[in-house]
Amino acid sequence: MKAAVLREVRTPLQIEEVQISKPGPHEVLVRTVAAGLCHSDLHFIEGSYPHPLPAVLGHESAGIVEQVGSEVRTVRPGDHVITCLSAYCGHCDHCLTGHLSLCVSPDTKRDAAQTSRITQHGRPLPQFLNLSSFAEQMLIHEHACVAVRKDMPLDRAALIGCAVITGVGAVIHTSNVRPGETVAVIGCGGVGLAAINGAAIAGASRIIAVDMAPSKAELAKAVGATDFIDASSADPVAAVLELTKGGVLHAFEAIGRTKTVEQAFAMLQRGGTANIIGMIAPGEMLSLPGAAFLGERRLQGSLMGSNRFPIDMPRLVDFYLSGQLKLDHLISRRIRLEDVNEGFEAMKSGGLARSVIMFD
The missing domain is CATH 3.90.180.10 (Medium-chain alcohol dehydrogenases, catalytic domain)
Incomplete structure (x- = not known):
């Protein structure tokens, strides 16, 4: 064959x-x-x-x-x-x-x-x-x-x-998004788009898509995003905090880079959870502000949703x-x-x- x-x-x-x-x-x-x-x-x-x-x-x-x-x-x-x-x-x-x-x-x-x-x-x-x-x-x-x-x-x-079970599963199973909750998804490739769609199915009230390619805006909204942030021209963390007046309850990083994982964590409100869906290269390390954990913010991985x-x-x-x-x-x-x-x-x-x- x-x-x-x-x-x-x-x-x-x-x-x-x-x-x-x-x-x-x-x-x-x-x-x-x-x-x-x-x-x-x-x-x-x-x-x-x-x-x-x-x-x-x-x-x-x-x-x-x-x-x-x-x-x-x-x-x-x-x-x-x-x-x-x-x-x-x-x-x-x-x-x-x-x-x-x-x-x-x-x-x-x-x-x-x-x-x-x-x-x-x-x-x-x-x-x-x-x-x-x-x-x-x-x-x-x-x-x-x-x-x-x-x-x-x-x-x-x-x-x-792969893409759909990973993205939707991270929303439904790993982070347990509930109706009315707020979501941000960094990266609008196949997995990120599936996470956006999963958040819409779960009933999230606001779903903010973030990507460096402004051409992804229409596609992200077609699968359920309520907002799109062009990370090539705006600070995505500041934009999410402004749109939500304090941060989202669930953030999903669907790229696999340390910088965007740190951004996902920084987008959280108190009690929020950041989920790493992307594959970070072996040996790479994250840097997070320790005091942020006092607000019961969480960082967790998600394996195949x-x-x-x-x-x-x-x-x-x-x-x-x-x-x-x-x-x-x-x-x-x-x-x-x-x-x-x-x-x-x-x-x-x-x-x-x-x-x-x-x-x-």
Whole structure:
């Protein structure tokens, strides 16, 4: 099968032929229909985060089940599925207390004695984030996907697999936004736009979008923002404090930079919570005023929206089909697998929401 392989950091992905194994007892073979380009992939391409190479990248996807292992009970051939990198074992402390996104059990992976799920010329290729979805097929653990309604378009469904579950989940689960509360979102890429949309669904009374690109204003408002701050021409902290007369109750940083995390914390009113959704590079440190914590301001991380994806994703599909989740606005363009490098170059410009690879 064809796949986009990263051989060295800071080099273009190569479209190559790789081989995929047969499903083990708890594994599912999925024909990939759509895969979104996420900034997290770009972090690995640029070497900000380490990963064994060569590897097939991609982790935001949807497809159709082709085969299942002998013990699989959650999906069956022909099912339309959304994948999730938060593969969970179902029996560790995290899983049993309802924190599926925190599971790190090795039970969802093949061990060293088994044939690798992906190989090339007989050599194993490490699977990327439990998925490796920049490929025509995926071989994954059954707890890395969930079946959804077949009337859901799979290009939009793919976005739910990362950007949407991360942004909406951070709002609904991690920060528990309630009707009438105030929200600021820094960064209007795919994840930030999903957080804005999630805040609107949650009933937030004021949703302030912040971005360096003024062209994002219309898009942010289309998915639920009440206000837009152009951070290239105004101090976003001062602007938020002025708009809200004292700060927001929930702030979400969806870029992954220390400066914008510090800004998110500075935007809070007393008792407010700042949520880090973006991926801050390893080794980077934050600087926050200690006295601010006396006002019961909080700073917390959010991993994949604190999701319970087997429940959350079908519900998000329902939200889309009922018109509340604005996924159509998140797709800037649809591309071929061969155009993946061009898609990442476009991402760097900052003017797009999401590019989605469509497979034949």
